[in-house]
Amino acid sequence: MESTPAQVAATAAINISFAWAMGVLACRLWLIGQAAPWQQAVARRLSRAMLAGLAVCTAAVFLSLWTESAIMGDVAWLDAWPVCMQMITATHYGHAGAAALALLVVAMLAHPFLYRRGLDRHYVAGMGGLLMSVAAARVVIGHGYEQGPFSVAALAQWLHLLCMALWAGIVFVAGGLVLPRVLLMEPAPSTARAAYLGAMSKWATAALAGVLATGACNAWRLLDGPGDLVSVAYGQVLLAKLLLVAIAIGLGGYNRFLGLPASLAASSLQAAQRGLRNVIAVLRIEAIALLLALVAAAILVTNAPPGH
Numbered sequence: 001m002e003s004t005p006a007q008v009a010a011t012a013a014i015n016i017s018f019a020w021a022m023g024v025l026a027c028r029l030w031l032i033g034q035a036a037p038w039q040q041a042v043a044r045r046l047s048r049a050m051l052a053g054l055a056v057c058t059a060a061v062f063l064s065l066w067t068e069s070a071i072m073g074d075v076a077w078l079d080a081w082p083v084c085m086q087m088i089t090a091t092h093y094g095h096a097g098a099a100a101l102a103l104l105v106v107a108m109l110a111h112p113f114l115y116r117r118g119l120d121r122h123y124v125a126g127m128g129g130l131l132m133s134v135a136a137a138r139v140v141i142g143h144g145y146e147q148g149p150f151s152v153a154a155l156a157q158w159l160h161l162l163c164m165a166l167w168a169g170i171v172f173v174a175g176g177l178v179l180p181r182v183l184l185m186e187p188a189p190s191t192a193r194a195a196y197l198g199a200m201s202k203w204a205t206a207a208l209a210g211v212l213a214t215g216a217c218n219a220w221r222l223l224d225g226p227g228d229l230v231s232v233a234y235g236q237v238l239l240a241k242l243l244l245v246a247i248a249i250g251l252g253g254y255n256r257f258l259g260l261p262a263s264l265a266a267s268s269l270q271a272a273q274r275g276l277r278n279v280i281a282v283l284r285i286e287a288i289a290l291l292l293a294l295v296a297a298a299i300l301v302t303n304a305p306p307g308h
Contacts, residue, residue, distance in 0.1 A: 003302030006067045006077075011298035013060035015165070016291060018134065021053035022162070023169020025127055027178055030199040032120045036192040038185035042178050047115050049177060050127070051108065057134075058104040065097040096140035103134045135161045142301060156217040163210030164297070168290040170204045171252075175283030179276065189264050189272050197264065197279075201256050208249065215245075222305040234305050241296035244289045251286040255279055 024046050031039050031046075066084050070076065073083030088094035107130040114123040139145055139158045147153040182193055219238065228235035259282055263275030 003299065004067070004071065007064070007071070007302045008295070008298050010060050010064035010067055011302055012295045014057055014064060014138070015294040015298055016168075017053045017057035017060060018131070019165040019168040019290075019294060020172055021050060021057065021131060021169065022165040023171070023173035024050045024053060025124060025131065026166060026170055026203055027173050028120070029124045030196055032124070034192055034195070036186065036190065038182050039192060039196075041185060042181050045177055045181065046173075047111075049173070050111055054104055054108045054111065058101060058108070061097060061100050061104065065094065065101075068093065093141050096137045099140075100134050100137040103130050103137065106130060107134075132162065135165070152217075153221055156214045156221075159210055160214035160218055163207045163214060164294070167204055167207035167211055168287075168294060170200055170207065171248075171283055171287045171290055174200050175280055175287050179280045179283070183273065183276050183280070187273050188269055189266065194264055197260050201260060204252060205256065208252065211245070215242075224306055228306050232306050234300065234303055237296055237299050237303075241293050241300070244293040244296065248286045248289040248293065251282050251289065255282050255286075 028043070028046050028050075031043055065087065066080055067077070069084035069087045070080035072087065073080060075083055084094075086094075088098045107127060110126055110130070111123075114126055135158055138161060139154055140149070142154075142157050145151075145154050145157075178196070182196070186193060223229070223235060223238075229239045230236065259275065259279040263272060263279055266272035266275050
């Protein structure tokens, strides 16, 4: 059965908001123990950004469950409540969705409790554990779970989801929230800026390596051969996702090897500002490519691969 636009939209919203939350959490980890003025301002913005990401993800998971219930029950969308309750209580799809909802609600409640008490490391550890558990719940409704909850396929899908979310989230948060604030409050290069940019680059590279390794594993398992990339709809969407990821890799590589070094090594204030603006511009283009890749991933998740 092919997915509907409503299913794809809800799943894409889950992917994007989950990636945002992962990016916020990574940035929060990098700022532990830092006291530069821009870092304090960013930490406050990150708190609001995390809550927004969790709220959108929670709403999207619920809408995904509701939409799936309406389709499976062959009822009008507004009349899907009884079917939705039956799905939540009687199917593994519903159990996974309910678990994801419960974990996200716990995360929204834990967020202000830990953040306001200045328990930075406890905050990162606790929220990280909850987000990884949400990802595990999402895997239950994926293709990898068909081989068992502790199979290599399920593990690869879980790691792929986490790595893709981390990479995209780092790019989203850096280009849209953190670096513009750095440019505003700290125009000249500093140790704090270098530390943030270095952590961003290293983590994004590590996440990318995980995406490529687990993505190759998933493609090998789900496709009968390279010909499926052009001969079947699932493979065509996967190929589009791969092309978008390749564009993002190229843009990320430019920033890692050219943009970031030029910004940090600038000999004048004007050159430093111009270099950081270039980094931000490239990050935002990369963010568009990754956002589209997450939409493509939503299409793949809501459709059956060849032979299934």
